[in-house]
Each structure stands twice: as C-alpha cells, then as structure tokens.
Amino acid sequence: MNEIVVLSGKGGTGKTSIVGSFAVLAQNKVLADCDVDAADLHLLLSPSIKQETEFWSGQVAVINEDTCIHCGLCEDLCRFEAIYNYRVDPVSCEGCGFCSHICPVEAVTMAENMSGHWYISDTKYGPLVHARLGIAQENSGKLVAQVRQQAREIAEARGLDCIISDGPPGIGCPVISSLSGASLAVLVTEPTLSGIHDLERVIGVCYHFSIPSLVCINKYDINEDNTRQIEQYCWGKGIEVGAKIPFDRVVTEALVEGLPVVEYTGGRVAREIERLWQSALSTLKIKSGT
Amino acid sequence: MIISIASGKGGTGKTLVATSLALSLKDDYKVELLDCDVEEPNDHVFLRPEITGSEPVSIMVPAVDEAKCTFCGQCAEVCAYNAIAVIGTHVLIFPQLCHGCGACSYLCPEKAITEVPREMGVVEWGRSDGMAFAQGILTVGEAMAPPIIRKVKEHAGGDRVVIRDVPPGTSCPVVEAIKGSDFCILVTEPTPFGLNDLVLAVETVREVNLPCGVILNRAGVGDAGVEDYCKKENIPILLTIPMDAEIARLYSRGTALVTGMPEWRDRFRELFNRVKEIIDERNCSA
Numbered sequence: 001m002n003e004i005v006v007l008s009g010k011g012g013t014g015k016t017s018i019v020g021s022f023a024v025l026a027q028n029k030v031l032a033d034c035d036v037d038a039a040d041l042h043l044l045l046s047p048s049i050k051q052e053t054e055f056w057s058g059q060v061a062v063i064n065e066d067t068c069i070h071c072g073l074c075e076d077l078c079r080f081e082a083i084y085n086y087r088v089d090p091v092s093c094e095g096c097g098f099c100s101h102i103c104p105v106e107a108v109t110m111a112e113n114m115s116g117h118w119y120i121s122d123t124k125y126g127p128l129v130h131a132r133l134g135i136a137q138e139n140s141g142k143l144v145a146q147v148r149q150q151a152r153e154i155a156e157a158r159g160l161d162c163i164i165s166d167g168p169p170g171i172g173c174p175v176i177s178s179l180s181g182a183s184l185a186v187l188v189t190e191p192t193l194s195g196i197h198d199l200e201r202v203i204g205v206c207y208h209f210s211i212p213s214l215v216c217i218n219k220y221d222i223n224e225d226n227t228r229q230i231e232q233y234c235w236g237k238g239i240e241v242g243a244k245i246p247f248d249r250v251v252t253e254a255l256v257e258g259l260p261v262v263e264y265t266g267g268r269v270a271r272e273i274e275r276l277w278q279s280a281l282s283t284l285k286i287k288s289g290t
Numbered sequence: 291m292i293i294s295i296a297s298g299k300g301g302t303g304k305t306l307v308a309t310s311l312a313l314s315l316k317d318d319y320k321v322e323l324l325d326c327d328v329e330e331p332n333d334h335v336f337l338r339p340e341i342t343g344s345e346p347v348s349i350m351v352p353a354v355d356e357a358k359c360t361f362c363g364q365c366a367e368v369c370a371y372n373a374i375a376v377i378g379t380h381v382l383i384f385p386q387l388c389h390g391c392g393a394c395s396y397l398c399p400e401k402a403i404t405e406v407p408r409e410m411g412v413v414e415w416g417r418s419d420g421m422a423f424a425q426g427i428l429t430v431g432e433a434m435a436p437p438i439i440r441k442v443k444e445h446a447g448g449d450r451v452v453i454r455d456v457p458p459g460t461s462c463p464v465v466e467a468i469k470g471s472d473f474c475i476l477v478t479e480p481t482p483f484g485l486n487d488l489v490l491a492v493e494t495v496r497e498v499n500l501p502c503g504v505i506l507n508r509a510g511v512g513d514a515g516v517e518d519y520c521k522k523e524n525i526p527i528l529l530t531i532p533m534d535a536e537i538a539r540l541y542s543r544g545t546a547l548v549t550g551m552p553e554w555r556d557r558f559r560e561l562f563n564r565v566k567e568i569i570d571e572r573n574c575s576a
Contacts, residue, residue, distance in 0.1 A: 009330050011300010011458040016483065037459035038298050038487040059370065079391055091465055091498060096391035097370045133461055135490065136497045140461045141433065169300035169458050170329035173433040193544035194305060194332040201330060204430035222535075223542035252511045255481050 001155055002183045002284050003148075003163040005034065009198030011169035013188045014218040017251055019166040020044035020260035021273045022280075023125040029162040031123070032151040033130040034178040036116065036143045041166045044260050047121030047128050055118055055131065055146060057139040059095040059110040061088045067107040074099035074108060091136050115139050118146055120154070125260075127154050141177035144168075148178070171205045179205065184284055185213040186242070186276070191226035199230065203237065213239055214283050216276050220244035242279030245272040292452040292471040293565060294326075296495070298487030300458035302477045303507035303531065306541060308455035309336040310548040312421055314558035320450040321421040326467040327457040328411060328426035328438040335544045339418035347426065347441045348407030349390030349434075354381045358402035365394035365403060386433070411438040415445055422450070435463040443470065451562075460494045468495065472569050474502040475528065480512035485519055492525065501572055503528040503565065526568070529561045 004022075006015045019041055023031050033041040061082070063074070068086050075083040078099060082092035088099075100108040115138065118131035129151045131143050151163045167178040167185075179185060185206050189199040199215070206213045215234050220227045227244065234241050246268050254264035262270040295308040304327070312323040325333040352365065352374060363376040373387035374394055385408050395403040410432040415424040424445040426438040435457065443466075446452040456467040456474075468474050474495045478484040488504070495502045503526040506516060510533040520527050531537065531547075540550035548555045 008300075010332075011297075012302055012479075037461045037464075038300075038490055040299070040483045040486055043482050043486060077392070077396065092469070094389055094391065095370055096389060096393055097368065098391050098393035098396070101368055101393060101397055135460055135493045136462075136465045138462045140459075170435075171430060172329045172428060172435045172463065174461075175329075176431075176433050190542075192542040193335045194330075194541075197332060197335055198330040201430055208431035222538055226542055249511065252481055255483060256513050258482065 001152070001161055001163065003165065004184045004186060004280055005165040005167050005178050005182045006186045006188060007167040007175060007179065007202055008169060008188045009171060009202035010189070010195050013190045013195060014251070015188050016040045016044065016166050017255065017261055018188055018216065018273060018276070019164060021262040022164050022277055024260045024262050025274060025277045026162055026164060028160045029126055029164050030151045030155045030160050031126060031128040032147050032163055032165040033128070034144045034147055034165045034174065035168040036131040036133045036140050036147065036174065037168060039130055039132060041128070042130055043258060044255070045123040045125060045128055046258060047123045047130070049119050049121045051120040053118050054114055055116040055143055056112055057115045057142050058113045059097065060090045060093050060113045061097070061099050062109050062111050063088055064107045064109070067105050069105050071104060073102055073104065077102060094138065116143055118143065118150065120150060129154065141173040144174050144177040171201050175205065176209070179211055180209050182211055183287065184280060185211050186216060186280055187213050188216045188218055189230060190219050191217060191223040191230060193226070196226060196230055203239065212283065212287055214242045214279055215239055216242055217244045219247040221246050240279060240283065243272040243276035245269055291566070291569065292446065292454065294454045294456050294468040294471040294474045295477060296456035296464060296468055296474055296491060297458050297477045298460060298491030299478065299484055302479050302484060304455055304477050305332045305336065306547055307475065307477050307505055308453050309333055309546045310554060311558050311562065312453045313419070313546055313548050314555045315451055315562055316419065316421040320447070322446060322450045322452045323421060323423050324442050324445060324452060324454045325425035326439045326442050326454050328428045328435050328442065329457060331425045331427055333455050334425060336546045337418040337423060339416045339423040341414045341416040343416065344412055344414040346409045347411045347413055347438045348409045349388065349437050350392065350405035351385045351388040351390060351408045352383055352394050352403045353406045354383065355402045355404065356381065358400045360400055362399065365398055368393045368397050390437070410434060413438065413441045413445070422447070436466040439463060439466045460490045464494060465498060468500060469498055471500060473565050474500045475505055475565070476502055477505045477507055478516055479508045480506060480514070480516045482513070482515060484512070485515040488516060489519065492523065501568055503568065505529045505531065507531045508533040528564055529557060
C-alpha cells in the first residue's frame with residue numbers, strides 16, 4: 001500500500017487545496033487529514049460523518065483540596081510550572097505524574113484526559129478519516145498516529161491501495177507522526193524567502209526519516225527568481241520539482257465554493273496539479289521498482 | 291507589555307505582522323521581537339539580525355549507573371511516557387520519548403539515576419536595527435517544541451514592548467507561546483479555511499483567558515465569513531491588509547512591509563495604541 005503525505009514546513013502554501021484535488025484525481029484511495037490542530041480538508045470534501053470516536057490520551061493531575069496540606073513539594077518539583085498555589089493548571093500539565101508519586105498525603109491523583117475526537121466519514125471521493133484535537137491539548141502526534149492507523153485499516157478492509165494525507169505545518173511532533181513510514185512526501189512550497197527556508201528544513205526532516213520527496217512550487221510566478229533558486233536547490237539535492245502552479249484566484253474561488261480546484265475548473269492550475277499527481281505516481285513506481 | 295501574534299491557520303501573515311509591528315514601534319519604545327515559531331522561524335529573514343549570543347536548549351534525560359541499579363523497575367513504572375524499560379538486568383532508555391520531568395531520578399530508591407542534558411535546539415539572540423531580537427530553532431528531526439519556546443520567552447526584558455511570533459495551530463506549542471502575554475493578535479484571511487481556523491484560535495486564546503483582536507490579511511479575496519464572525523463574537527478587527535501584488539512581492543524578497551511601504555508604519559502604530567487601550571481598560575476593570 002502506498003501512503004502519500006502532503007507537507008510544507010511553512011503554513012498556508014496550499015497543502016489542503018492540493019490534497020482536495022488529489023482526492024478527485026486518485027483512484028482507490030483513503031483520505032486522511034493529519035492536521036488535527038486546524039483541520040480544513042473537510043471544508044472541500046463535504047463529508048458525512050459515519051462514526052465519531054472519543055480520543056483519550058494522557059493524564060492530568062488533580063489535587064484534592066481537602067487532603068492537601070499545602071507543603072508545596074509538588075510545586076517545587078514540577079518542571080512544567082503547572083502547579084501554583086496548590087492548584088494544577090491543566091493546560092500546562094504534561095501528565096508526567098511526578099506530583100502524584102511524591103505527594104506525602106496522596107492528595108494528587110491522575111485523571112484520564114479526553115483530548116479530542118476522530119471521525120470516519122464518507123465523501124463522494126472515497127472514505128475520509130479526520131480528527132479534531134481538543135483546544136489547547138497535547139498529544140497531537142498520537143492523534144495523528146490514530147488517524148493514520150484508521151486510514152490503513154479502512155484501506156485494507158476495502159481493498160484500497162493508496163492513502164493520501166494532508167499534513168500539518170512545521171517540522172515537529174505532529175509532522176514526524178504524519179511522515180514516519182510514509183511512501184512519499186509531497187512538499188508544497190512558495191517562492192518566498194520564508195518558503196525556501198522552511199522547505200529546506202522539512203526536506204531535512206524527510207532525509208532524517210528516509211522518506212522520498214517530491215516538490216511542488218505553488219504561486220511560482222509571484223517571484224520567478226526565487227522559483228529558479230528553489231529549482232536549483234532541489235536539483236542539487238536530487239529532488240524532482242513535480243509541478244509549478246501559477247498564482248490564480250480560481251484557487252480561492254474554489255475554496256469559497258467548497259470544491260477541490262480541479263473539480264471547480266479546468267485551466268492552468270488544474271493542469272499543473274494533474275501533472276503533480278502523475279509525478280507522484282511515477283515516483284512511487286520507480287521507488288517500488290514496478 | 292507582551293503582545294503575541296498567532297493565527298490557527300498557517301501562512302496568514304503572522305511574520306509579516308510581527309516584523310512590521312516591531313519595526314513601527316522601535317523608535318518610540320524599547321522593542322524586543324521573540325520568534326517563538328521554533329519549528330519554522332522566519333523573522334530573521336526579514337530583520338537580518340546581528341546574532342550576538344546563543345545557547346543550546348536541552349532537556350534533562352536519565353542516565354542509569356548500572357553498578358548501583360538493582361533493576362527494581364520503579365523508574366519504568368513511574369515514567370508516563372514509556373521512556374524507560376527494565377528488562378532483566380538491563381535498563382533501556384528512549385531519550386526521544388522523555389519529557390524531562392525528573393520523576394525517575396528522584397524516585398529511584400538506589401539513587402542510580404542521574405540526569406544528562408539532551409540537546410534539542412538552540413536559542414539565539416542579538417539586535418536588529420535598534421531593537422532586541424531572540425529566536426528559537428528546533429533541531430531537524432526533533433519533535434518537542436515547547437521546551438525551546440519556554441527558553442525563548444525567558445529573553446523578554448521587563449521594561450520592553452515584547453512581540454512574540456507564535457507558531458500556527460491550536461495545540462501545546464501555541465499555548466506555550468501565548469501564555470503570559472497581555473494580548474493576542476490573530477491574523478487570518480477572508481476564506482472558509484481562514485474562518486474555520488480563526489474560530490479554533492479564538493477558543494484557544496479564551497482557554498488561556500487572553501484578550502484578542504483580529505488582523506484581516508489579503509482582504510478582497512474570498513468571502514465575508516470572517517467579518518461576520520468577528521461582529522457576532524464582538525472581536526475587534528484591528529487592521530485590514532489588502533490583497534496586493536506589491537505587498538506579496540516585498541514579502542517574497544524578505545523585505546518587511548513597513549520597510550518597503552513606510553506609509554504602513556502609522557497604521558501599525560495606531561494598531562498598537564488600540565491594543566494598549568484594550569489592555570488598559572481590561573486592567574482597570576479587573
């Protein structure tokens with residue numbers, strides 16, 4: 001089974017618009033929204049939710065005020081500054097449980113933490129697994145792992161041979177969780193100095209975890225010097241630039257209509273996204289030697 | 291005074307706002323810009339600061355002295371992250387899973403566990419054009435951003451106007467970055483994605499009990515959803531930046547908006563005064 005994850009480093013470069021279009025172009029696939037912090041893919045795919053499941057992960061310390069003797073040991077030892085005036089700040093608590101082990105009067109207990117929901121939905125493009133991390137919660141990486149696991153199970157159960165994931169921005173915990181063990185990372189960048197800087201870092205993450213990658217330069221015509229610089233950089237790294245998408249307001253128009261851009265319109269943007277999808281397929285074929 | 295620039299959705303213009311706000315205020319105030327987006331820090335691209343110091347950021351992870359260890363398994367039992375396993379007469383440590391809470395070393399009955407630093411990034415500081423600057427950089431391949439964000443925040447001087455550039459999203463790195471500030475500016479764009487993620491960002495800001503206002507970037511594209519939402523929720527729209535080819539060009543070259551188009555300076559100063567009023571009102575009524 002192939003698993004393609006779309007990443008970018010920098011946010012707002014067009015990951016979700018591209019995944020939405022891949023949803024139209026790809027056959028026999030499961031879609032996964034791994035941006036559990038700020039999931040947007042559902043806005044393009046109009047899912048109907050078939051199953052909603054609570055995501056319980058981690059713990060939070062709770063101090064029993066009646067038994068607490070105000071010795072302050074927990075506050076002294078907590079390294080996350082989560083205890084102040086004999087109260088726990090649940091937002092800062094990382095659930096390590098240190099306080100519960102050292103409290104001399106056993107006034108601290110650890111409560112299970114419901115940190116979000118995940119969903120299995122039907123869309124007209126195929127099944128979609130998505131999630132919503134609770135506000136200000138930790139463990140986004142674990143929720144991403146759960147989304148990918150569900151997507152794999154659905155793919156196996158229904159005989160689908162491809163998973164397409166919309167990844168989160170950045171290079172940290174949820175990105176690593178989206179990327180590890182994937183077949184291919186499609187990296188969407190833009191020709192700005194920030195975009196280039198962030199692309200270099202996310203390529204570094206792909207190298208670190210030995211995941212092959214393919215680059216897409218979105219809005220390539222807003223600064224063609226920078227676009228050439230990205231192409232040069234990718235050439236030096238042996239990474240293919242699979243597509244260069246021009247800046248075009250149809251992308252935002254499609255989004256306002258709640259449609260993947262290749263479904264909303266033909267034209268230059270749609271053609272380049274199709275080219276990107278074909279590049280992704282051929283990269284996978286070369287990799288698997290078929 | 292500490293103002294955080296956050297967004298929910300990535301790529302809406304946090305860095306543009308943070309750098310331009312800092313540059314607009316630096317002649318009137320002692321200004322310090324803290325880039326807390328340690329996964330992808332970009333303020334330096336626009337400010338080209340002179341870096342004068344740096345410090346590695348580490349968390350303390352356990353190291354076991356097997357000569358003292360009796361393999362009782364207490365450390366593995368207390369570790370909430372499965373970062374220690376005791377198998378027969380071996381102790382396995384998985385430093386990547388460790389959050390550095392210190393429970394294992396404190397609770398080891400034989401005092402066989404010491405703590406050693408594991409580097410996961412760096413904090414750099416310096417100056418740029420009359421203002422102080424600091425940024426955190428998460429090492430590529432590392433997962434945990436909050437310890438680095440905590441270190442960047444320590445660089446804030448008490449008598450300054452501190453501007454924090456916050457990572458996108460709504461989870462722990464965002465909360466760490468905005469915690470302790472006086473006001474949060476949320477930058478968004480007038481699209482359904484921008485609205486969806488703004489709603490999440492507002493919930494996050496309310497969770498930590500901060501006042502907030504919105505900057506609407508790339509106005510003129512998309513729809514009216516964000517404006518309707520702000521009206522309904524009584525959230526002030528502090529500034530509107532239009533969709534503009536020249537603004538996009540400046541951004542693509544790494545030129546701050548107020549450097550390339552100085553007429554924006556006064557608008558950012560007005561924005562700051564408005565934020566200051568909101569903070570003062572809130573402090574009075576509190």
